[in-house]
Amino acid sequence: MELTKEEESALKGExxxxxxxxxxxxxxxxxxxxxxxxxxxxxAHLSGVNYNTIGDAGEEFLSGxxxxxxxxxxTTLNPMGFDIDNVSKYGLDENFISKxxxxxxxxxxxGVIPSFSCIPYEIFDIPKDGTQxxxxxxxxxxxxNSYDNLKTNKESAFSALASAIVGKSPNSSxxxxxxxxxxxxxxxxxxxxxxxxxLGFFAGKVGDTSVNISGLEEMDKxxxxxxxxxMGTSGTCAKFIFGEGNSDCEKIDFDEKEMQNVHDELNxxxxxxxxxxxxxxxxxxxxxxxxxxLKGRSFQKRCxxxxxxxxxxxSTKIGYTAELERAGCxxxxxxxxxxxxxxxxxxxxxxxxxxxxxAFYLKNSNGVxxxxxxxxxxxxxxxx
Amino acid sequence: xxxxxxxxxxxxxxxxxxxxxxxxxxxxxxxxxxxxxNHDLYQKSLKDIVLVFPSGVGSSVGAYTIYSIxxxxxxxxxxxxxxVDLTVATGCALANIPLIxxxxxxxxxxxxxxxxxxxxxxNQIHYQ
Numbered sequence: 001m002e003l004t005k006e007e008e009s010a011l012k013g014e015x016x017x018x019x020x021x022x023x024x025x026x027x028x029x030x031x032x033x034x035x036x037x038x039x040x041x042x043x044a045h046l047s048g049v050n051y052n053t054i055g056d057a058g059e060e061f062l063s064g065x066x067x068x069x070x071x072x073x074x075t076t077l078n079p080m081g082f083d084i085d086n087v088s089k090y091g092l093d094e095n096f097i098s099k100x101x102x103x104x105x106x107x108x109x110x111g112v113i114p115s116f117s118c119i120p121y122e123i124f125d126i127p128k129d130g131t132q133x134x135x136x137x138x139x140x141x142x143x144x145n146s147y148d149n150l151k152t153n154k155e156s157a158f159s160a161l162a163s164a165i166v167g168k169s170p171n172s173s174x175x176x177x178x179x180x181x182x183x184x185x186x187x188x189x190x191x192x193x194x195x196x197x198x199l200g201f202f203a204g205k206v207g208d209t210s211v212n213i214s215g216l217e218e219m220d221k222x223x224x225x226x227x228x229x230x231m232g233t234s235g236t237c238a239k240f241i242f243g244e245g246n247s248d249c250e251k252i253d254f255d256e257k258e259m260q261n262v263h264d265e266l267n268x269x270x271x272x273x274x275x276x277x278x279x280x281x282x283x284x285x286x287x288x289x290x291x292x293x294l295k296g297r298s299f300q301k302r303c304x305x306x307x308x309x310x311x312x313x314x315s316t317k318i319g320y321t322a323e324l325e326r327a328g329c330x331x332x333x334x335x336x337x338x339x340x341x342x343x344x345x346x347x348x349x350x351x352x353x354x355x356x357x358x359a360f361y362l363k364n365s366n367g368v369x370x371x372x373x374x375x376x377x378x379x380x381x382x383x384x
Numbered sequence: 385x386x387x388x389x390x391x392x393x394x395x396x397x398x399x400x401x402x403x404x405x406x407x408x409x410x411x412x413x414x415x416x417x418x419x420x421x422n423h424d425l426y427q428k429s430l431k432d433i434v435l436v437f438p439s440g441v442g443s444s445v446g447a448y449t450i451y452s453i454x455x456x457x458x459x460x461x462x463x464x465x466x467x468v469d470l471t472v473a474t475g476c477a478l479a480n481i482p483l484i485x486x487x488x489x490x491x492x493x494x495x496x497x498x499x500x501x502x503x504x505x506x507n508q509i510h511y512q
Binding site: 021024025027028029031032033048053054055057058060061156157158159 | 387388389390413444445447448449451452455468469470471473474476477478480483
């Protein structure tokens with residue numbers, strides 16, 4: 001990698017230990033991903049927030065560096081492990097809560113906006129086309145590259161943090177490449193959000209850095225997010241380009257058979273004991289739509305609904321929150337289905353969800369069964 | 385050297401594994417001892433040796449484990465891999481542990497217990 005004089009001196013430690021460590025991370029990441037230089041970024045979005053995933057080592061590290069580290073650009077944050085407003089209802093132990101609050105405190109001390117959301121693209125203004133950002137959350141990186149005309153690597157928790165501290169990020173292939181060698185042809189008719197989640201999951205498995213995708217109809221926000229979430233879960237691929245691509249591209253069909261394979265991999269239960277909605281978290285449009293679908297109906301079992309705090313506040317003002325609670329929903333902000341410590345196999349055998357991303361982590365991390373259904377079917381089967 | 389991920393100058397005794405290492409869950413973060421009984425380095429300590437292994441595998445959170453063993457003075461002096469992966473790269477960067485990659489031939493020629501030194505500034509590795 002070619003560094004400027006200024007960057008070289010920071011790497012040698014002439015601007016302090018924190019800058020030195022951040023540059024070491026960016027150089028190691030850049031060398032590992034064949035970047036030739038660093039580029040300035042305007043926005044970083046960090047993962048590595050949930051105590052359930054980063055553990056004591058992460059908590060100690062963040063607590064240590066927060067004494068001196070400050071972010072240099074706008075920096076937002078992924079979900080944490082719980083919603084402080086109702087954590088007492090979920091039986092989490094004291095240690096988890098205090099370690100999670102310490103992590104929260106460390107990030108706030110460093111100047112990070114405590115957004116606790118995996119959908120930064122929906123709750124913050126999108127900068128102008130072509131803006132370089134550094135997003136660690138996989139569904140957000142894919143959304144940024146594919147729908148928002150932004151440019152980001154699929155950052156790790158560490159490269160995103162280092163990018164936030166330095167204000168630069170490695171110029172790796174995702175920031176440059178617009179010419180994937182694989183085209184996936186969507187062949188499934190009448191797709192719903194579950195179909196798009198499975199398409200994304202399939203694409204993430206076959207694609208390397210980016211893929212072309214053809215045969216898509218117009219998609220709503222729920223479907224778009226499902227596709228980004230599915231893709232981010234299954235591989236390293238972090239960009240969709242819409243269209244057939246070059247004629248020499250390898251063409252791969254996503255048909256009923258391929259969809260069934262993904263379904264068989266992730267759908268492991270006939271029915272769920274509880275329902276979760278939101279992985280990625282639900283935005284205001286989805287909350288509005290859900291409220292409409294639940295008019296005059298109530299869930300017959302627990303239904304956890306995950307959304308960012310800002311969306312919860314807006315929903316409360318408009319009256320959606322009250323309506324959802326009337327229908328039996330548990331509203332949770334600041335956290336997400338994905339890697340949630342609030343769902344354990346001691347109390348739940350299986351979960352019904354419409355999220356492929358959620359299904360993957362519920363199965364592999366929480367160790368519970370998963371029953372996959374699109375939202376319309378969930379409402380039909382589980383409410384009266 | 386194929387790639388220099390984290391630069392530095394070291395000299396030490398080789399501890400070599402033919403298997404990839406998953407730092408999350410395989411390595412004790414206080415002692416630096418390999419705790420996975422299915423691993424060929426089971427019960428070996430990573431402290432103050434030059435760790436030679438094909439690559440890292442598993443969760444990126446493993447980078448924090450590398451940082452932890454360094455903070456607990458139980459980390460390798462350096463790491464040498466065949467293939468880079470982001471977990472080991474960022475872990476070594478966090479902990480300031482020199483990390484390079486080498487060719488398959490060079491990797492095969494390195495034996496357990498041999499003395500090795502390298503200096504990334506001069507792009508040279510010496511074996512004894």
